[in-house]
Amino acid sequence: MRLLPFVFVPFLAACATLPAVEGAPKGAKIGAEGFATVLDVRLPDYKKMIEPEPGYIGWEESYAAGHGISVEEARARLAAQREALLLAYEVDGKGKAVAADNYLGFKLEHHPDWRYVFFFKRDPQASLARFTDHPRFVAAQGGFSRAELDVLVKPWAERFEAAGILGGYTMSEIGEHSRVMVDVTREEYAAMAAKASWGDVPEGIMLEFVPDYALPSVDPRVAPFIRAFENHPTGQFIQLLAGSEAKIVLDDGCLRVGSKGGPLAYFHRSVGIGLDDAGYISLIDRATGAPMARVGEMMSWAGPNGAPEAEGAARLQAACGPGPVAHVGAPGSKMASDIRYGHDR
Structure with missing residues (x-):
């Protein structure tokens, strides 16, 4: 497994409702006990499925695109905002000096048009009028310091x-x-x-x-072919962004990191296992149904993700045998990420 800078990429549209699978999922070998092994897999044609991200654009171009205006208008707005910001700091200083029990602070808003908004606990309009009548400065009711x-x-x-x-x-x-x-x-x-x-x-x-996920952790169509699947019992708001990459494979019904016999794989609550629209066993986004990667392909994920929950790790080991359990969070296809961000070129 190799560490690398991480960029998370959700890449596929939601999967359509699929008919029941007859026989083994595509690409899987079924053992004597009926469990699947997938150590390698045929990849989708990601280049036809994924639109590469555009190259770097400057702040003025980005602002224009984000607000539906021309680059020339964006340039003028940004210049006016910078000029007004110096006056806004003056008002901010006065408010903190003479109305500390009432004045809360200010921020820049961009919709419906740009303006600096100053917040007060009491009488916001009259309070701001003590300090300025600038047409781009407006008052608003605030709550708590x-x-x-x-x-x-x-x-x-x-x-x-x-x-x-x-x-x-x-x-x-x-x-x-x-x-x-x-x-x-x-x-x-x-x-x-x-x-x-x-x-x-x-x-x-x-x-x-955290979302109340519509899809189960394990698709019933896949359940007969795997020994265990565990994801974290609580959600994940804060995600560290160091990156890792490795294959995630299915070894006689057990998901493992790297290769046959590797650490057992443990996932975020948002991740499930199911089938993609071509019938391959895949990791699935439980909120949308979108395939994240096919089991057996190289994946990348953000981390570190902390220790797996003890009971879930114990269930994996009971089903698949003793050994380390690796919390891989929410892996996605490395190939899809490389195409989207131009790393394949």
Whole structure:
């Protein structure tokens, strides 16, 4: 297995509903006990399926494309924003100096047209008028200061961390709210909160949940051919981006990293195993049904992903024999990534 800089690539459209498979999946050899082995596989014609990303474009071109305007207009907007930013910092300094109990901060917004927005707890329009009448500066009602949000979030973050579901949290740049990410679905969280009598989170905290995946971890059409499949019981909000690459193969019903007899493969909650539209055993995005890579091809993934959950690792070892278990997260086709980002050229 080789370490490399990582770029994650979702690359295929959602897979159509497939008819039941008759006999073994394509490319699989079936052993005496009925389990599949796939050590190598025929690849899809990725070059026909994937549009390469465009080369590098400058910030002005990127801004124009993102906002549906010409490059000339983008250049003019960006210049005007830079000029106004110096005045915005002056207003920001005055607000912090003479209205610290009311003024929260400012940010740049781009829609429907660009403007600097200044946030106050009380009387925003009148409060801003004390400092400026610049036509590109507007006032808005704010909520909490950053310090107030810190006080609100701390006990909830500690509670979620103790329960093993804290994915992380962020503060808005001017203290409007805190996004607290929990590594369970909304339904799972509601059950946990009711059991523990947590009550409702206070105003100022916005909870974000992992998706409630529509697809099972194991497609019933594939289940007879594999001994075990394990993914993490909670979701993944924070993903480290060092990269690894290796084949992921199926060895007598057991998914392994690198080759026959390699470490057992363990995945993110978002990953399942099923069939692609050509009938090959593939890793599947459980949210969309899109194939991520065919089992038996070279894959790449982000990491490190931490230790596998102990019970899941134990189930893999019970089914497939003792040995290391590698948390490979959400692998995708390396070939598809190389084509999309021009690494094949």
